[in-house]
Amino acid sequence: MTQSSQLTALPVGYRLAEYTIVRQLSVGGFSVVYLALDDADRKYAIKEYLPRNLAERNDEGMVTVPHELDRDAFNLGLKCFFEEGRILAEISHSNVVHVSNFFRANQTVYMVMEYADGRSLGRELEVAGGRIEERRLRKWFAALLSGLREVHLHRLLHLDIKPANIYLRRGGHPLLLDFGAARQTLSRRDKHFASMYTPGFAAPEQYEKDQALGPWTDIYAIGACLYVCMGGKTPQVAHERMSNDKLAPASKLFRHYYSRELLELTDQCLMLAPDARPPSVMTIQKRLLETDYSKPEPIPESAAAARKLVGWIKGLAGGRSS
Known part of the structure; x- marks a missing residue:
């Protein structure tokens, strides 16, 4: 067509x-x-x-x-x-x-x-410069997972969770949009719909007709969203990871910006084997709501000095323009 x-x-x-x-x-x-x-x-x-x-x-x-x-x-x-x-x-x-x-x-x-006024998480990420601070990430995703848990209790899966399908109302209240359950049904039945899920956010089992889908499938997508919100690129396509996994762990890439707990949780959600991911949405939500979490690793002095220099230069530029 x-x-x-x-x-x-x-x-x-x-x-x-x-x-x-x-x-x-x-x-x-x-x-x-x-x-x-x-x-x-x-x-x-x-x-x-x-x-x-x-x-x-x-x-x-x-x-x-x-x-x-x-x-x-x-x-x-x-x-x-x-x-x-x-x-x-x-x-x-x-x-x-x-x-x-x-x-x-x-x-x-x-x-x-x-119809709600606001903007997508993807757009919010652009406005934030490609990285969202941990406190907001925890707050937004804990609330979002409360809704996803309710969806799962009704025996429905989302199957297309990504920043474009997470909407932030004015005030930052997250809303889960655009469910893909019917899309996925056609994708797994008909070769014409092989690309109806979103590469990078779709779990490995979504590429295999004989693999069971479940809450663990949406959990993988949550991990991919967290990864992107930390400043990462869209994760490597899952079925490619199965044969040659090149995805750098969040705990390695973003250790200077986020707590060890949040990084480990993100990496666990992105595990290729469904039973290696967190066992439930509630488990993830509880870990996000923990307030006593460790601080990120300190940024090396050389990197910190470079950031200060950039800020100083920007300050001078701002002074000239005024």
Whole structure:
């Protein structure tokens, strides 16, 4: 399917049930997300099931499956998407995106979610200069894991946790967005969806059809997020690590910036073997909430002196500009 997002997205002003489309928020290979208003002018994010490897939109706005051989895969994904929305609608937690409605229209399914002002963790990381201080990391991820634990208690997995899918409301309250359970179902069933998960954040078992997925799979992604928030690059793709592991441990790379406890926890989450990772989300949360943790290793004097010199030069530059 080579259609552009402009061709597949519903147009501005389109009336969808009791909602009016304002604009497109995002588009991917699996869905399109819109900003919409209801009749009382309340904002919502509406997610449309539209797997573009299988389906397209016709001139009347209907979602169609051009090739009959793709029909079963499309229907399976639709069923999983609908079930995902049903479960999320049952979850009421401040750190999990709330689904208020889901319905069928245009021969597909729509999920109506809360719309919150703020920005993604990925964007926050950019604003922070590529590294987030430990106190904030612990606070945000402990809260986020509280929501993820609730998701797991409902027997649902996220399967696509990454900085872009962690949203920070104004004030820093984290929100878990864009669940990928239905995406993953198609990925493991159909070769067309082999790249529907996010390389670097996806656990090794997500690449193997015969490997069981579980809470441990989301735990790997949490470790990858922590690693990136510490200043690391996106971790090496998991299935490549299985044959030639080149991922430098967080405890080695970031020992001058973060406590030993947080670094060891991050490395444990990123273990390739599921049973080597922390046993539960609650375990990670408890370790994040510990307040009596050791200080990072001191930065060598030469590095500290260099940082002071950079600060002094910046100060001089600032003085000239004023």
